[in-house]
Amino acid sequence: MTVKYTEDHEWVLVEGDTATVGITDYAQNALGDIVFVETPAAGTEVSQGDDVAVVESVKTASDVYAPITGEIIEGNDALEDQPELVNSSPEGDGWFFKMTIGDASELDKLLDEAGYKAFCEGLD
Amino acid sequence: MSDLHTITGNQGLQIEEPLIFEQDTPGKCGVDLPDVPEVKTRLGGLAREGKIGLPGMTEPDTVRHYMRLSQKNYAIDTGFYPLGSCTMKHNPRLNEKMARLGGLADLHPLQPNSTVQGALELIDQCAHWLKELTGMPAVAMSPAAGAHGELCGLMAARAAHEAKGNPRKIVLCPESAHGTNPATAAACGYKVESIPATSDGRVDLDALKAALNEDVAAIMLTNPNTCGLFERDIVEIAEAVHAVGAYFYCDGANFNAIMGRVRPGDLGIDCMHINLHKTFSTPHGGGGPGSGPVVLSAALAPYAPVPYVVDTGDGFKLVEHKADSDQDPFGRIKGFHGQMGMFIRSLSYMMSHGSDGLRQASGDAVLNANYLKAKLQDMLTVSFPDGPCMHEVLFDDRFLKDTGVTTLDFAKMMIDEGVHPMTMYFPLVVHGALLMEPTETENKATLDKFIHMIREMTQKAKDGAAESFKSAPMLTPRRRLDETKAARSPVLKWTEAAE
Numbered sequence: 001m002t003v004k005y006t007e008d009h010e011w012v013l014v015e016g017d018t019a020t021v022g023i024t025d026y027a028q029n030a031l032g033d034i035v036f037v038e039t040p041a042a043g044t045e046v047s048q049g050d051d052v053a054v055v056e057s058v059k060t061a062s063d064v065y066a067p068i069t070g071e072i073i074e075g076n077d078a079l080e081d082q083p084e085l086v087n088s089s090p091e092g093d094g095w096f097f098k099m100t101i102g103d104a105s106e107l108d109k110l111l112d113e114a115g116y117k118a119f120c121e122g123l124d
Numbered sequence: 125m126s127d128l129h130t131i132t133g134n135q136g137l138q139i140e141e142p143l144i145f146e147q148d149t150p151g152k153c154g155v156d157l158p159d160v161p162e163v164k165t166r167l168g169g170l171a172r173e174g175k176i177g178l179p180g181m182t183e184p185d186t187v188r189h190y191m192r193l194s195q196k197n198y199a200i201d202t203g204f205y206p207l208g209s210c211t212m213k214h215n216p217r218l219n220e221k222m223a224r225l226g227g228l229a230d231l232h233p234l235q236p237n238s239t240v241q242g243a244l245e246l247i248d249q250c251a252h253w254l255k256e257l258t259g260m261p262a263v264a265m266s267p268a269a270g271a272h273g274e275l276c277g278l279m280a281a282r283a284a285h286e287a288k289g290n291p292r293k294i295v296l297c298p299e300s301a302h303g304t305n306p307a308t309a310a311a312c313g314y315k316v317e318s319i320p321a322t323s324d325g326r327v328d329l330d331a332l333k334a335a336l337n338e339d340v341a342a343i344m345l346t347n348p349n350t351c352g353l354f355e356r357d358i359v360e361i362a363e364a365v366h367a368v369g370a371y372f373y374c375d376g377a378n379f380n381a382i383m384g385r386v387r388p389g390d391l392g393i394d395c396m397h398i399n400l401h402k403t404f405s406t407p408h409g410g411g412g413p414g415s416g417p418v419v420l421s422a423a424l425a426p427y428a429p430v431p432y433v434v435d436t437g438d439g440f441k442l443v444e445h446k447a448d449s450d451q452d453p454f455g456r457i458k459g460f461h462g463q464m465g466m467f468i469r470s471l472s473y474m475m476s477h478g479s480d481g482l483r484q485a486s487g488d489a490v491l492n493a494n495y496l497k498a499k500l501q502d503m504l505t506v507s508f509p510d511g512p513c514m515h516e517v518l519f520d521d522r523f524l525k526d527t528g529v530t531t532l533d534f535a536k537m538m539i540d541e542g543v544h545p546m547t548m549y550f551p552l553v554v555h556g557a558l559l560m561e562p563t564e565t566e567n568k569a570t571l572d573k574f575i576h577m578i579r580e581m582t583q584k585a586k587d588g589a590a591e592s593f594k595s596a597p598m599l600t601p602r603r604r605l606d607e608t609k610a611a612r613s614p615v616l617k618w619t620e621a622a623e
Binding site for chain 1 (some may be wrong): 330532549550552614
């Protein structure tokens with residue numbers, strides 16, 4: 001089980017052939033109270049960098065990008081009624097979608113936890 | 125409300141006002157109607173059985189209700205309104221006088237054209253001024269407001285591409301674009317690609333050039349941009365866009381900064397909407413409607429939507445149908461002829477100012493924004509401090525760092541001070557944005573009072589008064605509203621309480 005991060009503040013939890021994707025604690029904190037989340041439909045083929053989900057807070061609306069290439073397995077339906085899960089549990093119950101791993105080499109190029117932490121410190 | 129409790133719940137002139145439905149008294153009525161005679165229903169069982177849902181009110185109660193609501197409103201006629209990118213300038217009363225002239229106010233849009241020649245001439249004259257000011261050969265007058273104008277411009281661009289056999293796929297928008305730009309592109313069936321900004325707040329020309337190819341239908345750019353900066357590379361951008369056969373859409377929301385000084389047509393722009401309700405002083409922000417004519421280059425002019433006015437030399441003709449046009453209009457996007465009342469008001473504004481007056485208006489708008497910048501830059505953090513800004517100045521929240529006060533808290537306290545807050549958290553390219561646009565219609569005394577207020581507030585924040593910011597506003601009819609709950613579980617309709 002590995003967690004990887006993108007510079008667009010997505011996290012990717014890799015478990016076997018499946019990647020679970022959400023936005024980081026840093027991202028939810030910067031966005032403020034989340035009021036709406038749109039997750040992708042199962043079966044959608046996505047390429048790395050595609051905008052696949054939308055997150056809306058009281059302050060702004062942002063796209064969430066596919067961190068890797070693959071196919072969407074499922075979106076987190078719970079977020080439809082409880083978008084606040086993204087604030088309360090960004091890297092747990094507030095996950096956005098699960099997807100297949102089309103090209104494992106893309107994961108190698110993402111940041112690890114220490115790398116992401118350093119990246120965020122550079123932003124402040 | 126303040127902590128002072130009154131018996132009535134009112135606070136002096138601030139009257140506590142329930143919803144009109146909560147004031148419903150069945151049987152009360154504002155007019156004395158005769159008894160309804162017995163009629164044999166011919167509705168075949170479709171007659172309404174339930175209540176019609178209108179509150180029973182007397183006329184004086186109704187008048188007071190709306191008067192009291194209006195008194196809770198903050199308008200440009202109330203005070204300073206520095207809402208960035210919205211150009212909340214004074215609406216001259218001369219415009220209102222002209223719009224109320226019987227010969228214009230009492231027209232019906234279905235009157236025969238022979239009886240409305242003056243009105244058609246007025247539309248033609250207003251169009252003439254807009255074409256002169258922008259250096260563009262054509263203008264579509266009918267769009268209802270800014271975003272509708274964007275839609276019109278992009279539909280013209282799409283029609284032009286389709287006429288060449290390929291509508292193309294992509295529209296480029298810079299990161300700092302008004303949110304309506306990517307929304308318009310998506311509504312026209314295009315994929316939106318974002319162009320990053322440089323560290324000085326302008327479009328990254330190299331990134332733009334790298335993104336240009338023959339799939340790109342258009343670029344949508346605001347100039348001056350939403351950071352309040354003039355896009356210096358605009359001519360080079362236009363050349364690069366045209367080199368791949370794409371069109372250049374300019375968001376004209378910020379035309380107030382360059383009116384009478386720069387003609388978009390000279391910059392290589394193909395289409396630009398003009399917010400008559402901003403630059404040309406017609407009312408907006410609840411007092412509208414808006415109006416968003418779109419000027420078009422020679423390349424896009426043939427696709428302008430119907431209806432449009434033609435000066436035949438022997439009177440004015442209104443071309444209302446595609447079949448009657450000798451051009452290739454993409455269709456119709458608005459009922460009737462556009463916002464006639466706003467054409468009257470903006471023509472009144474243009475003619476009363478004259479070309480020299482319009483030029484001075486844009487100059488003064490830029491001067492006022494730079495005055496704010498100069499007087500606040502030592503206490504607030506200017507996002508792009510190098511060189512002058514245009515008609516609006518962008519600050520970010522670095523000056524609030526470690527104070528515990530956010531941009532939102534700062535804005536809420538401005539409400540207690542009786543000033544409409546600036547635009548906040550937009551544009552997104554800086555953190556915790558505060559975007560201030562004073563407009564040319566504010567005098568130095570007003571600006572000085574505002575500057576004093578902002579400086580004192582900033583000092584308070586830096587002196588550790590975070591708690592008082594967090595509890596603002598204190599003096600409004602309602603205290604800080606739960607914006608999160610309002611967005612998560614909106615209640616959009618009053619419903620009768622269950623008995």
